[in-house]
Amino acid sequence: MTEIAHYSEVWRHRTPRKRLFMWMGWLALVALFVWCWQLMTENTMWYFVLDAPRQAADIGGRMVPPRWSYLPELMQPLWDTINIATLGTIGxxxxxxPVAFMAARNTTPSQTILRPMALFIIVTSRSINSLIWALLLVAIIGPGLLAGIVAIALRSIGFVGKLLYEAIEETDARQIEAIEATGASGAQVLSYGIVPQIMPAFWGISVFRWDINIRESTILGLVGAGGIGLKLQASLNTLAWSQVTVILLLILATVVLSEWVSARMRQAII
Amino acid sequence: MLTLDGLSKTYKTGDSALSDVSLTVPKGQIMGLIGPSGAGKSTLIRCINRLVEPTAGKVLLGDVDLARLGKAELRRQRRRIGMIFQEYALVERLTVMENVLSGRLGYVPFWRSFLRKYPAADIQRAYQLLDRVGLMDKADNRADALSGGQRQRVGIARALAQNPELLLVDEPTASLDPKTSRQIMRLLTEICAERDLPAIVNIHDVPLAQQFMQRIVGLNAGRVVFDGPPEALTEAALTTIYGEEDWNAMRKGDAEQAEAEADARARMEAIA
Known part of the structure; x- marks a missing residue:
């Protein structure tokens, strides 16, 4: 032990410099908020805002009672929607x-070419919303289910690819080392050392994405990519509010059900 | 027989982990490798099957220089070297049987391993090995359902499934309690004796090394500073390997050893 006569009673978690930066950060945040508020109120037509409660009440009034007799007509589009989500997820x-295996640092065949390419695919897929994918695809392959399925599939690549490659990078290197030490080939190391380790993540991610895709595919019809969204658009266009209610309730029920299924499946895997 | 000749390893950071290590391990010899943390024990055994690439020197297994092999030939030669790991390094989500059969990966084509359609002889041998390590009834359990000692037995069976000519053993008992440690060490030495199999065992527990090893090599800072029978491991020798410490106090503290011994003997008699 060193000889110290007097121990300080003062200890601070952050250095003065860090504290100064934190204060400046908070100040900037408040300033930004004030500025945004001004921008927002400047472009608002207050006449419409003041009118909002009355309008909401009016539409609300037209929405009830729901036109339940419309329900049987929705079953086919709902089935289409579920198919879009499921087939899109599988695709x-x-x-x-393969994109995930190319993107993971520990499995990529080439750090300099393939890995950046895979990461680019992931970013592209993630940065474009399903609705925009669907818009593009409706223009390319025409309206209908196929455009919806492909849109969902393209959007899912990024999400699944990113989470899966992170799971691959988090695998236990010792298990892989042990398989390498037996004299196994590259493909065998993959199938014995890595695949068993990422299986729970793989199923978890896939089911989670399916659950998200159910929600996303309900609106794809708005741009003509099939499913229940088509009916929603038709009802909105004809101001058939009581039908809109039925559609929204049906979507709600479907999403709740898919979330329940996905939660149960993920529980069963882990 | 394994011969290391001038084996050196310098990491990219410039750290020299091994410098000019020359050793010969004859058939059937169990050699303990002791030394402080960072002395290069782990690097040394990984340089032999090239999980770590040596920078210089030769690794002769029989008359093949492992240090000079290309990728495909290295894979073929790795089959001759079984490795046992500190934290078992089993594939946790596979069954015990799949783990043992993974020792055959170097011998079977990909489709067989992928479909789990191993040749009948491999399966029979795997059962034999599981019986030998006392885990016959656990064949279809998942590896992560086993206790530490049981997992290490699976690790041993996997290494033996390769039908190796050399065992590399990296801290086999570091994650085990003293009693299980001794059971595992005994199993290892018995198996090596049965098959006349040479082994290099990294071990940080000096009393355990002295009890079970036929020869002890001490490493310090990547150099061999001691090489002799366990009896020659005097206080002075330990000080050259590890530095100054009260060695006698350490040895006395190993009372549970005798107890574990008695227990293990009883177990062996029960099996016989």
Missing amino acids: GVIMAV
Whole structure:
């Protein structure tokens, strides 16, 4: 032990410099908020805002009672929507798996070419919303289910690819080392050392993405990519508010159900 | 027989982990490798099967220089070297049987391993090995359902499934309690004796090394500073390997050893 006569009673978590930066950060945040508020109020037509409660009440009044007799007509589009989500997820996952293996640092065949390419695919897929993918695809392959399925698949590549490649990078290197030490080939190291370790993540991610895709595919019809969104658009256009209610409730029920299924499946895996 | 000749390893950071290590391990010899943390024990055994690439020197297994092999030939030669790891390094989500059969990966084509359609002889041998390590009834359990000692037995069976000519053993008991440690060490030495198999065992527990090893090599800062039988491991020798410490106090503290011994003997008699 060193000889110290007097121990300080003062200890601070952050250095004065760091504290100064923190204060400046908070100040900037408040300034930004004030500025945004001004911008927002400047472009608002207050006449419409003041009118809002009355309008909401009016539409609300037209929405009830829901026109339940419309329900049977919705079953086919709902089935289409579920198919878009499911087939789109399967397609997306199939395409995402090789991308993930190319993107993970520990499995990529080439750090300099393939890995940046895979990361680029992931970013592209993630940065474009399903609705925009669908818009593009409706223009390319025409309106209908196929455009919806492909849109969902393309959007899913990024999500599944990113989470899966992170799971691959987090695998336990010792298990892989042990398989390498037996004299196994590259493909065997993959199938014995890595695949078993990422299986729970793989199923978890896929089911989670399917659950998200159910929600996303309900609106794809708005741009003509099939499913229940088509009916929603038709009802909105004809101001058939009581039908809109039925559609929204049906979507709500479907999403709740898919979330329940996905939660149960993920629980069963882990 | 394994011969290391002038084996050196310098990491990219410039740290010299091994410098000019020359050793010969004859058939059937169990050699303990002791030394402080960072002395290069782990690097040394990984340089032999080239999980770590040596910078200089030769690794002769029989008359093949492992240090000079290309990728494909290295894979073929790795089959001759079984490795046992500190934290078992089993594939946790696979069954015990799949883990043992993974020792055959170097011998079977990909489709067989992928479909788990191993040749009948491999399967029979795997069962034999599981029986030998006392885990016959656990064949279809998942590896992560086993206790530490049981997992290390699976690790041993996996290494033996390769039908190796050399065992590399990296801290086999570091994650085990003293009693299980001794059981595992005994199993290892028995198996090596049965098959006349040479082994290099990294071990940080000096009393355990003295009890089970036929020869002890001490490493310090990547150099061999001691090489002799366990009896020659005097206080002075330990000081050259590890630095100054009260060695006698350490040895006395190993009372549970005797207890574990008795227990293990009883177990062996029960099996016989």
